[in-house]
Amino acid sequence: MQIKNFKVNEGLKELTQHRTVELPxxxxxxxxxxxxxxxxxxxxxxxxxxxxxxxxxxxxxxxxxxxxxxxxxxxxxxxxxxxxxxxxxxxxxxxxxxxxxxxxxxxxxxxxxxxxxxxxxxxxxxxxxxxxxxxxxxxxxxxxxxxxxxxxxxxxxxxxxxxxxxxxxxxxxxxRFQPEYVQKEMVKSQRMRQMLSFIHLHYAEKITLEDIARAGQLSRSECCRYFKRILKTTPLNYVIDYRIQQSLALLQQEESNVTEVAYQVGFNSTSYFIEKFRKLMNMTPLAYKKYKMEDGTDRGAICTNLLNESVYFGTNTKKFF
Missing domain, CATH: 2.60.120.280 (Regulatory protein AraC)
Known part of the structure; x- marks a missing residue:
């Protein structure tokens, strides 16, 4: 199975060019x-x-x-x-x-x-x-x-x-279409994007709830309500999950190691990174790296090895819901 990386910019805009040679x-x-x-x-x-x-x-x-x-x-x-x-x-x-x-x-x-x-x-x-x-x-x-x-x-x-x-x-x-335009809804969407954009730009740095709320021009409590209502998670949990997602590409680099990757994506503790990675991906960072490094060889043997380590890739991934 070909694994694809869906790329977006810091503002969550998809980077894929949706057009053919002839048509937009x-x-x-x-x-x-x-x-x-x-x-x-x-x-x-x-x-x-x-x-x-x-x-x-x-x-x-x-x-x-x-x-x-x-x-x-x-x-x-x-x-x-x-x-x-x-x-x-x-x-x-x-x-x-x-x-x-x-x-x-x-x-x-x-x-x-x-x-x-x-x-x-x-x-x-x-x-x-x-x-x-x-x-x-x-x-x-x-x-x-x-x-x-x-x-x-x-x-x-x-x-x-x-x-x-x-x-x-x-x-x-x-x-189906009966269009309405509510300025309040537009502002809400813009503030959510501003907060997410801030996280995506600064995920490798120390980020506090106050920082995220300030990016959306909201109080801390209102910021939490936005994330809970729209993404079904807390702002700081979103930061952790986003850091893990950013670590995936780094772990696939042959020369990388788990500790370096942990610090590169904003964790200040390797053990905490491993704990959160396992919770999100159902495997350790090292097991994930091994899986990707051996990608292209016998998949059955790889999966058997990973299962023996009591980890399994891709069957219970946490979502931002």
Missing amino acids: MACYETTIQQNIHGYIPLHWHEEIQFVLIQKGEAVFQINEERIEVRKGEGLFINSGCLHMAEDEKQTGCVYICLNVSPHFLLSQELFTTYVTPYIQATNLPYVYIDAKELWGRNIIDAMLKIKQLLERKPQYFEIDINIQLTFIWKNLLFN
Whole structure:
């Protein structure tokens, strides 16, 4: 199984370029368990996103809400919304992901009226796409047609894709979208991003609750409420978990050792780093390093060795839920 590293910047914006050579959009398959974290981490992007589950099921978190999506069902995730995905039941979930620049949906003359109000709406972080409804079936069929057009690239396929995207957007507007804009909700989202950005920039340094709260222009108690409500964890636990996630790539470097990595990601105690790493990853840092160093050899032998050490990779990874 190919392990992929999902990269975001300090502000949680995904760094992947969602486009083809010809078009400001991308369509690809995602297997959740192939990510280095075992799940798709919290992120956002300017593109709107359509998801269609092909195998298994997944739990998506969009802003503060969680939704379970099963095989044959879909999801629309709005531009700029924080979201993540997890294969909570270990179903081997695979989904089609269609990311589209909002400016590619309609012509410039129609964009202000039929796109802008909806991608800026604070009450529409996502829309569940029900395949049992006609509008939902229409969207899913159009997504599959777009995937096929991108794979085969027949003559004028760019025009055909644009037609399908317009059809998808029209179905959403006619059936689900009632846009509202609440300034308070926008401010809340901005403050959460500011606090997360501060953590991602300074995780290797000493960070206090006061530091995080100050970054979001909040009191300590309100800061804790934000993290509990949106990420289902505490600010300082998030810091610890983020440090562990950052240690994964460092541990894969052949010359690295556990103590050096612990200090590089902000821990001031190797034993504490090992304790927290084991709790999050269900294996020690050394076992993880051994696993990655031996990656590409006999997987059965590796897994047997790790199980003998009473550790197992990737089956019970902690999430920021």
